[in-house]
Amino acid sequence: MMNSGQPEFSDQGKTMKNLIACGLAVISAVGAITARAAEVSLSGFATAGYARSDQDYNYQRFVDQQGTFKRDSVLGAQMDVKLNNEFGVTLQGKLAPSMNSDQGVDATVSWAFLSWRPTNDWLIRVGRLRIPVYLQSENMDVGATFDFARLPAEVYSSVQTTDGDGLFVGKTWNLDDYELTLNGYWASAKMHYRYYRRDDAQPLFSAGSYFVPVKSTARGLILTLQRDDDTLRVSAHDIATRITDDQWLPVTFPYVAMMPGVGYYQTTNLLPGPGVQSVADIRAMAYTLAADVAVGNGFRVMGEYVRRNVPDVATGPDSQGAYLALLKPMGAWTPYVSVARLESMERTRSLYNKVNGNSVPAFIPGAALINVSQRAGADGINAYDQTTWALGTSYRLGLNSKVKAEWARTRSGDMSLFIDAPPGGQSGKQVVNVLTFSYNVVF
């Protein structure tokens, strides 16, 4: 499952219009009662990113040996309206490859919120904004603000909720040289989970990507400790996700024995068997640990760990992911090396391996269809097992722009939902080398 995490213009046209209307109404209303004229600040950001792999299948949706600009490119604009010293309104929109289709570009509203800072220590925001799950969550679309050519997918592409509509409250304590901030939020977001079916079995289903619309409601606490440029962060999130169409998530696939040693996993109710129990609602807890600290001699270490606990669904995204990076800023250059790992928990990987590896002999009536259904069922399991090493650098061209280059080598273990396996092939036991170049600017 590659989580889109981004509410879509096409799906949420009404919501977006409502938010814009709400934002404008707020600006008008608060502006009217504010003696000073509002200060408006316009800014923008863009990334032109090119990525190419050494494989003919797609990795992370778009990256193959033909090369693509679709994986990392984005164009965005932001308007900050300062109504007075306490109230402000922020709107951010962006153009980026669609997150509910592998075709086309979507315009989305990332942020639309009213902020209220009644004192130095409190910050209350209402509306749509990015949930600060990871160190770079809030600014992950703005490539000029970090040095990685691509934030590690093993962590950043597995989040369940990124932009949310809701209430965000932050309290800061200044402790001598340290700043401690506790953020809490309650927000919901509509997005899509992406799956890729490798085999074609007409008229039952087609090969290719398909998207499952979901609505997630999340609440969480994020504790951040900062001193100068060093940051430590821990967070906990309670996430309730509802699939909003009829593509419910199977709890597991029951095994149907046909004869000794021969049988199949019932991956669809079109196959005979006791029935596939599916659920529309998935409950998850997510926990993160993060650090970005100087370690001496000009080196920095960044690392993040995320654990998603999905106890009720064997096919769900029950996983843990992490990355560790060493960076060495040297003038305009910041070279880095990183290693990242994402793996589903044993129960999920075991189910994937059993279903994916199962087949019935050709003499069984309907064997071909049964065998395709096994692989299709496996394709719908949120299973990951991959490790990525990356070596890259950013180079600062000026105050507002960076170019970046990276070579990354990803090796999948038994499987990876980030890999679109070719027909009849496997996402497991693959090695993908990806070269990335990007130009990142804010203006």
Add this chain to the structure above:
Amino acid sequence: MKTTIKIASLAVSLAFAQAYGGDIVVIGNGNVPKMDSATIQKIYTGKLISVSGVSVVPVGVKPGMAARNRFLQDFLNQDEEKFTAYWTVRRYIGKGVPPAEMASTAEVISHVQATPGAVGYVDEAELKPGLNVIARK
């Protein structure tokens, strides 16, 4: 001879001051209290919006101007690159925008005098009677 040396020394000092500027001082509107450098730093990094109950709004001059560079160095212990990078991130995590930038320190002085809560910085040589100096390095 002694007088000649003193005059020459003064001339060199003045030339140096003209070329590199004198000390930077922070000024505030009449309602802004005196404060220390650490507080100035927090105001210009967006961490404080009020001091002793007074709502404060920092302003500065445009990037590249000598007064700005010296202010960043003296009060924030930063250079332009670090300051801009800090505010770029802060803007894109939704925590506000950098202090307003004015075309000259003369504009800063006018703005600070006319705007309750306004805080700015100028070269000490530009101080004139009636300005409220709230911090010196």
